Amino acid sequence: MIEAQKGTRDILPGEIARWQLVEAQARATFELYGFREIRTPIFESTELFSRTIGEATDIVSKEMYTFLDRKGRSLTLRPENTAPVARAVIEHQMHRGAGLQRLYYIGPMFRYERPQKGRARQFHQIGVEVFGSEHPAVDAETLEMLMAFLESLGIAGAELAVNSVGCPVCRPAYREALLAYLRPHRDSLCEDCRRRLAENPLRCFDCKVPADQETMSAAPPITESLCAACRDHFARLVALLEALAIRHRIEPRLVRGLDYYRRTSFEVTVPGLGSQNALLGGGRYDGLIRDLGGPDVPGFGFAVGEERLVLSLPAAAAAAEGAPDIYMAAIGEEGVARALVVGRWLRRTGKRIVLEPQPDKSLRAQMRRAHDLGAAFVLIIGESEVREGSVTIRRMADGTQERVAAQRVEGRLREMAGA
Numbered sequence: 347m348i349e350a351q352k353g354t355r356d357i358l359p360g361e362i363a364r365w366q367l368v369e370a371q372a373r374a375t376f377e378l379y380g381f382r383e384i385r386t387p388i389f390e391s392t393e394l395f396s397r398t399i400g401e402a403t404d405i406v407s408k409e410m411y412t413f414l415d416r417k418g419r420s421l422t423l424r425p426e427n428t429a430p431v432a433r434a435v436i437e438h439q440m441h442r443g444a445g446l447q448r449l450y451y452i453g454p455m456f457r458y459e460r461p462q463k464g465r466a467r468q469f470h471q472i473g474v475e476v477f478g479s480e481h482p483a484v485d486a487e488t489l490e491m492l493m494a495f496l497e498s499l500g501i502a503g504a505e506l507a508v509n510s511v512g513c514p515v516c517r518p519a520y521r522e523a524l525l526a527y528l529r530p531h532r533d534s535l536c537e538d539c540r541r542r543l544a545e546n547p548l549r550c551f552d553c554k555v556p557a558d559q560e561t562m563s564a565a566p567p568i569t570e571s572l573c574a575a576c577r578d579h580f581a582r583l584v585a586l587l588e589a590l591a592i593r594h595r596i597e598p599r600l601v602r603g604l605d606y607y608r609r610t611s612f613e614v615t616v617p618g619l620g621s622q623n624a625l626l627g628g629g630r631y632d633g634l635i636r637d638l639g640g641p642d643v644p645g646f647g648f649a650v651g652e653e654r655l656v657l658s659l660p661a662a663a664a665a666a667e668g669a670p671d672i673y674m675a676a677i678g679e680e681g682v683a684r685a686l687v688v689g690r691w692l693r694r695t696g697k698r699i700v701l702e703p704q705p706d707k708s709l710r711a712q713m714r715r716a717h718d719l720g721a722a723f724v725l726i727i728g729e730s731e732v733r734e735g736s737v738t739i740r741r742m743a744d745g746t747q748e749r750v751a752a753q754r755v756e757g758r759l760r761e762m763a764g765a
C-alpha cells in the first residue's frame with residue numbers, strides 16, 4: 347500500500363471544520379484592517395530563499411526541499427512565504443502605488459524537519475505582510491490585529507515576546523561583542539555552532555543543543571548594542587503596545603532563525619503545544635525588498651503555524667460537522683430521476699441536500715443512513731409519489747410525516763422547520 351509521506355498528512359472531512367473556522371476568522375479579521383489576499387506559487391528559485399533567509403540558517407542549510415527541474419534550474423518548495431511575497435511585490439511593482447500594501451496568505455510550506463507534535467514537513471501558515479512604512483505604529487497595529495485574531499478564536503494563554511534585533515548600523519558591533527563572548531567557549535560548542543561562529547554568530551541563538559542553549563542564555567543581549575535610531579524605534583513600539591494595553595514581555599535574546607529581520611522581532615507561544623510551543627513568529631524586514639533588487643521599501647509581518655493553531659483551539663470550537671438539511675430517499679429508477687429534479691430546486695434555496703442513488707435499497711435502510719448523517723428532513727420519493735407528482739416529507743426530530751404536492755415542498759419544509 348502506498349501511504350502519505352513522512353511528515354505529511356491528510357486533513358480529513360471530520361477535522362476540516364476547525365481548519366475552515368480558523369481560515370474564515372483570519373480572512374474576516376485581516377480584512378477589517380485593510381489586508382487583501384495574495385497567492386504565490388508553491389515553488390520558487392532556490393536563490394530567492396538562500397539570499398533572504400540566509401545561507402547559515404537551519405532552514406536554508408538543512409531543511410529545504412530543493413531539486414533541479416528538467417532544464418537544470420534549481421528550484422525549492424517554499425519553506426516560508428515572506429520572500430515570495432516580497433518577490434511578487436517587486437515583480438508587479440505593487441510598492442509603486444500610494445500608501446501601504448497590506449497582504450495576507452494561507453497555504454502550505456515545506457521544511458525537511460523531524461516530524462513530531464506540531465511539526466511537519468508539509469505544514470500550513472496563515473501570514474500577513476505590510477509594505478511601505480517603517481513607522482512603529484504599523485508594528486503595533488498589526489500586533490493588535492494578531493492578538494484580536496487569537497482572541498476571536500478563544501486561544502488561551504497566548505504570550506507575546508518582543509525584541510529588537512537592530513539594523514546594519516548596529517549589527518557589526520553586536521557581532522563583535524557576541525564573538526568576543528563566544529570565542530572562549532568555542533571548544534565546548536557543537537559542530538554546527540562552530541560553523542555558525544564563522545558564518546553568522548547570531549545563528550548560535552537557534553541552536554537546539556541544551557549545553558549551547560545554556561551558553562547562549564548568558565550571551566550579551568542585542569538590545570545592549572542597538573544604535574540610537576533602533577533604540578528609539580523599539581521604545582516607540584513598546585509605548586504603543588502599552589497604549590493599546592497589549593500584554594507583552596521583552597525578550598532581549600529573541601533573534602529568530604531568519605536573517606532578513608531588522609529591528610522588531612517577536613513570537614507568540616501557547617501552553618499545551620509541548621516543545622513546539624511557538625504558535626507564530628514575525629518581525630520587521632526593512633532591507634528585504636532592496637536585497638531582492640527592489641527599492642528601499644520597509645516591511646513587517648508574521649506567520650502563524652496553522653497546525654499549531656488548530657491544536658490550540660478550545661475543544662468546543664467548530665463542533666458542527668456539516669450535517670445535511672435534507673436526505674433524499676428515492677425508490678426505483680423513476681424515483682431517483684424525480685429526486686434529482688426536486689434536489690436541484692431545493693439547493694437553489696440554499697438547502698444542503700444529500701442524494702445517494704440506491705434505488706434498490708429499502709426505505710428503512712435509507713432512513714437509517716439519513717439518521718446517521720444527521721439530516722433534519724428526509725424527502726421520500728417512491729412509486730406512489732412518482733405517480734402522483736408528490737413528495738413525502740419526514741421530519742427526523744419527531745417522525746412527523748406528510749405527503750405534499752411536489753410544488754408545495756419548499757413552502758411546507760419551511761413551515762415544518764419553523765414548527
Ligand code: HAM
Pocket residue numbers: 425426427428457459464465466467469470471473474475624625626627628629630646647648649650651652653654
Ligand atoms: P517561522 O518562525 O519560520 O517564520 O515560522 C512561523 C511559524 O510557522 C512558526 O511559529 C510555527 O508555528 C510554524 N512552523 C514553522 N515550521 C513548522 C513546521 N515544520 N511544522 C509546523 N509548523 C511550523 C516565518 O516563516 C516567517 N516567514 C514569518 C514572517 C512573516 N516574518 C515576517 N513575516
